[in-house]
Amino acid sequence: MRLLRLLLGIFTIALQRELAHRANLLFAALLTATGVAAGLAALGVVYTQTETLAGWRLPEMVVLLGTFTVVGGLRATFIEPNLTWFAGTVREGRLDDLLLQPAPSIFLASLGACHPWGLAQVALGLATVAFGARGLESLPTVGGVLAWAVLLAAGVAITWASRVLLACFAFWAPYVEPDVLYDAFWQLGRYPVGIYHPAVRALLTAVVPVAFIATIPARALTRGAGPPLLIGGLAAALGAVLAARLVWRVGLRRYTSATS
Amino acid sequence: MRPPRALRLLGGYVRRYFLQWMGGRGFLLTLVANQAVTPLIGLAVWTTALPGQRGIGAYYLALLVVRLLTVSYENHTFSNGIYAGALADGLLRPHPVVLAPLGENLAMRLWHLILGLPLLVGVGLFVAPDFRAADVAAALPALLLAALLRFLFTYLLALSAFWTERAHGLVGFGDTLIFLLGGEAAPVALLPGPLQPLGAALPFRAMLGFPAEVAAGQLDGAGVLAGYGWQIVWIGIFAAASALAWRAGVRRYTAVGG
Numbered sequence: 001m002r003l004l005r006l007l008l009g010i011f012t013i014a015l016q017r018e019l020a021h022r023a024n025l026l027f028a029a030l031l032t033a034t035g036v037a038a039g040l041a042a043l044g045v046v047y048t049q050t051e052t053l054a055g056w057r058l059p060e061m062v063v064l065l066g067t068f069t070v071v072g073g074l075r076a077t078f079i080e081p082n083l084t085w086f087a088g089t090v091r092e093g094r095l096d097d098l099l100l101q102p103a104p105s106i107f108l109a110s111l112g113a114c115h116p117w118g119l120a121q122v123a124l125g126l127a128t129v130a131f132g133a134r135g136l137e138s139l140p141t142v143g144g145v146l147a148w149a150v151l152l153a154a155g156v157a158i159t160w161a162s163r164v165l166l167a168c169f170a171f172w173a174p175y176v177e178p179d180v181l182y183d184a185f186w187q188l189g190r191y192p193v194g195i196y197h198p199a200v201r202a203l204l205t206a207v208v209p210v211a212f213i214a215t216i217p218a219r220a221l222t223r224g225a226g227p228p229l230l231i232g233g234l235a236a237a238l239g240a241v242l243a244a245r246l247v248w249r250v251g252l253r254r255y256t257s258a259t260s
Numbered sequence: 261m262r263p264p265r266a267l268r269l270l271g272g273y274v275r276r277y278f279l280q281w282m283g284g285r286g287f288l289l290t291l292v293a294n295q296a297v298t299p300l301i302g303l304a305v306w307t308t309a310l311p312g313q314r315g316i317g318a319y320y321l322a323l324l325v326v327r328l329l330t331v332s333y334e335n336h337t338f339s340n341g342i343y344a345g346a347l348a349d350g351l352l353r354p355h356p357v358v359l360a361p362l363g364e365n366l367a368m369r370l371w372h373l374i375l376g377l378p379l380l381v382g383v384g385l386f387v388a389p390d391f392r393a394a395d396v397a398a399a400l401p402a403l404l405l406a407a408l409l410r411f412l413f414t415y416l417l418a419l420s421a422f423w424t425e426r427a428h429g430l431v432g433f434g435d436t437l438i439f440l441l442g443g444e445a446a447p448v449a450l451l452p453g454p455l456q457p458l459g460a461a462l463p464f465r466a467m468l469g470f471p472a473e474v475a476a477g478q479l480d481g482a483g484v485l486a487g488y489g490w491q492i493v494w495i496g497i498f499a500a501a502s503a504l505a506w507r508a509g510v511r512r513y514t515a516v517g518g
Binding site for chain 1: 286287290291293296301305308309310425426433439440445450451452
C-alpha cells in the first residue's frame with residue numbers, strides 16, 4: 001500500500017511537470033496517434049488481400065493491435081523512463097542515489113519516474129480495442145472482458161519483469177546496452193504469434209514471452225478464455241515478477257559503488 | 261590524379277567513424293536486430309496472408325539488404341550535436357559540416373552490412389529465393405540512389421533541430437511514413453488501388469522498396485525506368501531543401517555550452 005501511495009505521488013508530480021510543457025504533450029499525442037493510425041492502415045492493407053491472418057479476422061486483429069498499444073502505453077509511461085540506458089545509470093553512479101533512499105531499490109529503479117503523456121497511448125489503445133470489439137461476430141461477454149483485463153494485467157507484469165531482467169544485465173556487463181534489442185523483440189508482439197514459424201512461436205511464448213503482451217489477452221476477449229489460460233497467465237506473471245526480484249537482488253549483491 | 265579534397269576528407273571520416281564504432285560492436289548488433297525486425301515481421305505476415313504467392317520471400321530478403329544499407333541515424337548523430345552545442349566544433353572546421361555526419365552514416369551502414377551478414381545468409385537459406393543476376397545488377401544503382409536519398413531525407417528532418425526540440429519525433433514520423441508507404445508494411449504493388457500511384461510517386465518507395473522490387477524481378481523495364489526517374493527527382497528536391505534548410509538554420513544557431 002505504501003508503494004501504491006508512492007507511485008501515486010510520483011505520478012502526480014510528473015503530471016504537474018508535464019502539464020507545464022503543453023506543446024510537448026500535444027506533439028507526443030500527435031505522434032502516438034500517427035503510430036496507431038499507421039498500424040491500423042498496415043492492417044487494413046493486409047486484409048484487402050486476405051480474409052484471415054493465422055485464423056484472426058480483421059476485428060480481432062484490431063483488438064490485438066489495441067491491446068498491444070495499451071501495454072505499450074503503460075510501458076512508455078511507467079517503465080521506460082526509468083530503465084532506458086540503465087547500464088549508463090549504473091556506470092555513472094546514479095544508481096547509488098536510488099539505493100540510499102528508504103524505498104525498495106527495485107521499485108525506485110523501475111518505477112521511480114514516469115511520463116504521463118504515455119497515457120495518451122493507453123487511451124488510444126483502449127479506443128482501438130473498443131472499435132475492434134464492436135466489429136466482432138459475437139459481442140464480448142462480461143467474462144471475456146474480465147479475462148482480457150486480468151490477462152492484460154498479467155502482460156503488464158511480465159513486461160515489467162522482463163524489462164527489469166534485461167536491465168539487470170548491467171550488473172554483469174555494464175558496457176552493454178540491450179535496450180534496442182528489447183524494442184526489437186517488442187515489435188514482434190504486434191501481430192499474433194501464429195504468423196511465425198512454430199519454433200519462433202514457442203520461443204515467443206515460453207522464453208521471451210512476447211505472446212503475453214497482446215496475443216493472449218486479445219484471444220481472451222475475442223474468443224473467451226477458459227480457466228487454464230487465466231491460471232497459466234497469472235502463474236507466468238507471478239513467476240516472472242519473482243524471477244525479476246531474485247535476479248535484481250543477486251545483481252545488487254555484486255554491485256559496488258561506481259563513483260568515489 | 262588525386263581525388264578531390266572533399267572526397268578525401270569523407271574517406272577520412274568514414275575510416276575514423278568505422279574504427280570508432282568498432283568499439284561498440286555489441287550495440288551495433290542490437291541496432292542491426294532492430295532494423296531487421298520490421299522486414300522479418302513483414303515477411304512472416306505476408307507469407308501467412310498469401311501462402312501461395314511466390315516472390316514475397318525474395319522481396320523481403322532484398323528489402324532487408326536495402327534496409328541495412330540505407331540505415332540513417334542523423335537524428336542521433338547530428339541533431340544531438342546541435343542540441344548539445346557540439347555543432348560549434350563542426351562549424352570551425354575548414355570543410356562543409358555535412359561531411360562528418362555523412363562519413364558516420366557510411367561507416368554505420370558498412371557495419372550494419374558486416375554484422376548483418378550472418379542474418380542475411382540465414383534468412384536467405386530459409387527463404388531460398390531465386391534471384392536473377394540481371395535483376396540484381398539492375399538494382400545496384402537503384403540501391404546507391406536509395407542510400408543517398410534516405411540520407412538526404414533523414415538529414416533534412418534532422419536539420420529541424422535548429423527550430424524545434426522534437427527532431428527525434430520528426431524523424432520517427434518520417435520512419436513511420438517509410439514503413440507504411442515505402443514497401444515495408446506491404447509491397448507497393450499490394451497497396452489498395454487508389455494508394456498505388458501515390459505510393460509509386462512518393463519518395464518513400466524510392467528510398468526503400470524500389471531497389472528491392474527491382475532485385476526481386478517484380479518490375480518490367482518501363483517500371484524500372486520510371487522508378488529511377490522518381491529517385492533522381494526526389495534526390496534533387498531533398499538536396500535543394502537540405503541546402504536551404506541548412507543555410508536558414510545555421511543563421512539562427514547560437515552555441516550552447518563551452
